[in-house]
Amino acid sequence: MNAAPPEPDPPEPDGQAEHPASGFLAARSARYRVPSLGLRAALAAVAVLAAVTVVLPAAIGESVGKVLVAVLVGVPLVRVAWFVVRWFRRGDPKFAMIGFGVLCVVAVGALLA
Amino acid sequence: MPAVPVLIALGAACAGAGALGGIGGATLLVPVLLALGVDPFLAAPLGMLSVAAGSLAAGSRQLDDGLVHHRLGLSVELFASVGTVIGALASTRVPEVWLARVLGVAALVGAVAAILRKGIRNQPVGIFDDEPVGEWPGTLGGSYVLAGQVVPYRTRHVPLGLGVSVVAGLVSGLAGVGGGFMKTPAMSEVMKVPVKVAAATTTFVSGITAATALLIYAGQGRLEFRAGAAIVVGALIGGAGGARLQSGLDATTVRRITGALLVVVAAIVLGRSL
Numbered sequence: 001m002n003a004a005p006p007e008p009d010p011p012e013p014d015g016q017a018e019h020p021a022s023g024f025l026a027a028r029s030a031r032y033r034v035p036s037l038g039l040r041a042a043l044a045a046v047a048v049l050a051a052v053t054v055v056l057p058a059a060i061g062e063s064v065g066k067v068l069v070a071v072l073v074g075v076p077l078v079r080v081a082w083f084v085v086r087w088f089r090r091g092d093p094k095f096a097m098i099g100f101g102v103l104c105v106v107a108v109g110a111l112l113a
Numbered sequence: 114m115p116a117v118p119v120l121i122a123l124g125a126a127c128a129g130a131g132a133l134g135g136i137g138g139a140t141l142l143v144p145v146l147l148a149l150g151v152d153p154f155l156a157a158p159l160g161m162l163s164v165a166a167g168s169l170a171a172g173s174r175q176l177d178d179g180l181v182h183h184r185l186g187l188s189v190e191l192f193a194s195v196g197t198v199i200g201a202l203a204s205t206r207v208p209e210v211w212l213a214r215v216l217g218v219a220a221l222v223g224a225v226a227a228i229l230r231k232g233i234r235n236q237p238v239g240i241f242d243d244e245p246v247g248e249w250p251g252t253l254g255g256s257y258v259l260a261g262q263v264v265p266y267r268t269r270h271v272p273l274g275l276g277v278s279v280v281a282g283l284v285s286g287l288a289g290v291g292g293g294f295m296k297t298p299a300m301s302e303v304m305k306v307p308v309k310v311a312a313a314t315t316t317f318v319s320g321i322t323a324a325t326a327l328l329i330y331a332g333q334g335r336l337e338f339r340a341g342a343a344i345v346v347g348a349l350i351g352g353a354g355g356a357r358l359q360s361g362l363d364a365t366t367v368r369r370i371t372g373a374l375l376v377v378v379a380a381i382v383l384g385r386s387l
Contacts, residue, residue, distance in 0.1 A: 032176045039173040046169060047349055053342030054117055065338025068345065072165040073327050076320035079172070083183050092250050095184045101191050106325045109198035113332025 035082055042075045115149055117343045124347020129355035138348055139163045139290045140223045144216050144378040153212040155337055157289025158330040161323045162341040164291035166348040168320030179247040180313035182255055190318040192275045193282030194325050200286020201329035216288045217383035223294035224375035257310055266307050274304040286326055291319040
């Protein structure tokens, strides 16, 4: 009795096998969806604010420029605060305290100025 | 202060070259502004705005790629930000000539770092292919994906690396540069973190450094908003262009060209301050 020939392997997408790491990258991307979207939104806001500051007359432009600087200063600090909260909640207090320490140093610097 | 179109062009050119060379745009921008006759007290905040814009522009992509080690970055930044605060507060009391000299020396150090930076140290390890990619909770180790393979790494010589970070922060606060040209080598060469992870982590922490310094500069009344916005526009355009070009060019060659540019800039700045 002749055995049936084996079925050929199904073709991989685009002719390449998907690497296991790609799944973990996708999972990571999903984990950081909130800060990633926030950073994209902030970037768009900064681009618009900077362009408006340059185009508008000096008096109005300066007010918009202050908002621009506030966004540029605030975004990295909010990002740090997001990680501090996340690490405290997930049982990584050592690094949460380090992040909190960074925020404290920034605050002290601003107060001293 | 140069006209707005000139500032946009400068911001774009320096951010583009900085992104290509991986040394940060402000390292080029601030010395160039000084060479054009801009007051160092105004040039430093412009540099920091460029750094902040560059960090924000790269943030989302680097977060998705899993390259940033936030725990390492914040550990480094805890020490660097102390240096930044001291440097930014002291910068109003340091004579302009000395600020220019600090910048010139910083540009030279950046040139050496750009020229001497090494390639890949950590290699892929097959058994890590099934492990999660990114930083490992509770540690300063992690893994990242290089050419479709998982590369694990761990951090070494932490105290020395943190010491270098304080110096980098001090220079950042004094001179208005991001300090990436010192922090990235500190992480990659001293702490033995892969260059790609070190560069991405530096970009993240440079945003915090910039925020710290900008708060202090604002308190000192040193921010020129219109000029700053022009630099930000240029930095966003140049940073995006540089990042796209980077993938199609030989990074080592570009880093050497950038290093040579920095040597020229340092020579001009130091020459004017002598």
